[in-house]
Amino acid sequence: MAGGSSSSSLGATQVRLWTLHPKYLDARGLVALWREGLLARAVLKRQTRGYRHHPQLARFRAHSSPLAAINAYLRVVLVEAQSRGFAFDHKKIGPLRQGVRLRATRGQLAFERQHLLRKLRVRSPQLYRRQRRIAAFEPHPLFRIVSGGVEVWERIVPAAPNKRGRSP
DSSP: OOTTOOOOOOGOOOOOSSSOOOOSOOOOHHHHHHHHHHHHHHHHOOSTTTTTTGGGGGHHHHSHHHHHHHHHHHHHHHHHHHHHOOOOGGGSSSOOOTOEEEEEEEHHHHHHHHHHHHHHHHHHHHHHHTTTSSSOBOTTTEEEEEOOHHHHHHOOOOOOOOSSSSOO
């Protein structure tokens, strides 16, 4: 969800609910993640028709309590935003349940690191230079990382090579 606008048409934007910790996002990415996380919550509550079939929602739907999972996800985004001085409305997320965890693969986390670095390189070069030195990003605390490749629901778009013909 982060990285795209919150359009109600599935084909109009790339939705990103990051597996990586929101501390790595720039301000634009963090705000987008909050908005898009709230949209995902509305989808899971059946309050909107947009994004109903988005593949990234599958991991939340697979949890025994999808709303508890998205609430836990959004809580971490909220805490990160508050630590940066944003005034996100905590009333927009529902009650929290302890011990909610989702599984994510090491390959997915690595893929998202590269994906975010490509975005930051363009829109926040200073942050990009700092973040690229981090070998492996921490996951969002909701996720328990297991071995495995990129998740099957991920839409992989080849990276455009840089001036030297290499991907970032």
